[in-house]
Amino acid sequence: MLRSYQVAEFAKPLVASESPLPEPTGAQVLVKMERCGVCHSDLHIWDGYWDLGGGKKIVAANNGSLLPLTMGHEIVGTVVAKGPEASNVEIGQRRLIFPWIGCGSCAVCQSGAEHLCAGKAQALGVFLNGGFASHVLVPADRYLVDYGSLNTELACTYACSGLTAYSALKKIGKLPDGQSLLIVGAGGVGLNGIAMAKAVTGQAPIVVDLDPAKREAALKLGAKDAIDPRAEGAGKALVKATGGVAGAVDFAGSPQSFEFAYGALRKGGHLVSVGLLGGQTTISLPLLVMKGVSISGSYVGSLVELKELITLAQQQHLPALPIEVRPLDAVNGALEQLKAGGVVGRIVLSN
Numbered sequence: 001m002l003r004s005y006q007v008a009e010f011a012k013p014l015v016a017s018e019s020p021l022p023e024p025t026g027a028q029v030l031v032k033m034e035r036c037g038v039c040h041s042d043l044h045i046w047d048g049y050w051d052l053g054g055g056k057k058i059v060a061a062n063n064g065s066l067l068p069l070t071m072g073h074e075i076v077g078t079v080v081a082k083g084p085e086a087s088n089v090e091i092g093q094r095r096l097i098f099p100w101i102g103c104g105s106c107a108v109c110q111s112g113a114e115h116l117c118a119g120k121a122q123a124l125g126v127f128l129n130g131g132f133a134s135h136v137l138v139p140a141d142r143y144l145v146d147y148g149s150l151n152t153e154l155a156c157t158y159a160c161s162g163l164t165a166y167s168a169l170k171k172i173g174k175l176p177d178g179q180s181l182l183i184v185g186a187g188g189v190g191l192n193g194i195a196m197a198k199a200v201t202g203q204a205p206i207v208v209d210l211d212p213a214k215r216e217a218a219l220k221l222g223a224k225d226a227i228d229p230r231a232e233g234a235g236k237a238l239v240k241a242t243g244g245v246a247g248a249v250d251f252a253g254s255p256q257s258f259e260f261a262y263g264a265l266r267k268g269g270h271l272v273s274v275g276l277l278g279g280q281t282t283i284s285l286p287l288l289v290m291k292g293v294s295i296s297g298s299y300v301g302s303l304v305e306l307k308e309l310i311t312l313a314q315q316q317h318l319p320a321l322p323i324e325v326r327p328l329d330a331v332n333g334a335l336e337q338l339k340a341g342g343v344v345g346r347i348v349l350s351n
């Protein structure tokens, strides 16, 4: 049997459900879930909407996501069955699953950016059933990634929080010495970003978070400094000390976090916006021009980037963010705790 915890109604506790094990066809692979991270984006999927600001929302029910749905997209599992065309994996192999699966045929998918699919996306735990379950049916064997000797709990977080952080930091690129990197938000994605910032950009980041426990976790993972943005004159002091930052990543995604990061940029600086807390902001057009800054959005990452990240993690032994393993049955409590902001690092479910 396939045991799962499903969203039956948006924002209501997940409901335990059982169904017969699916039989993989074609290149499909059936994976027994071993570890699955609980991600902040699960909270948005669970709520069923994203806050666009100005009273506007994206509603999941209008966006192809139909209930009941099994969430969970940071999955490591063991291959237990496969279709006849799944020739790149063997039964018994443990693999990390790339969950950001697209339609495969739209122009965006064809360019290699399946995670940004403009057609009928099939992301696991968002549109197709994901990892808050005993088993996951993966649409094709090409989405299974060998994570070698990496720790299983850490490896699963690389499917979303790690990949998201990696793709955002890659957009900043290498920064020469003397140039500063700012990371706003030290939640699960932010902490993974802090852990890999030096390896990807060449610079240890200055970190901003409201929560002292998260600032402390940031410093332990190699942050150069950790600032409380509510402290009097925090933004001005940062600009004075650094001359303005060359790169900034906003892992929170609220008007306050974005404005703090944008205000900290030096001329020619680059802000990458990642978080999905929601809202909107106003930008002075002449200042955007005269400062010559750039702003990019970055949403999760590609299959190629996930493989790059796994290679980087193996070569450079990236430090692990704090991880707490709990049984799959504890998923509702984990979501509630994450919603309340009471998680430093990652809760990972085990099966």
Ligand SMILES: [Zn+2]
Residues within 6 Å of the ligand: 102, 103, 104, 105, 106, 107, 108, 109, 110, 114, 116, 117, 118, 119, 120, 121
């Ligand atoms: Zn597509």
Ligand SMILES: [Zn+2]
Residues within 6 Å of the ligand: 039, 040, 041, 042, 073, 160, 161
């Ligand atoms: Zn996620």
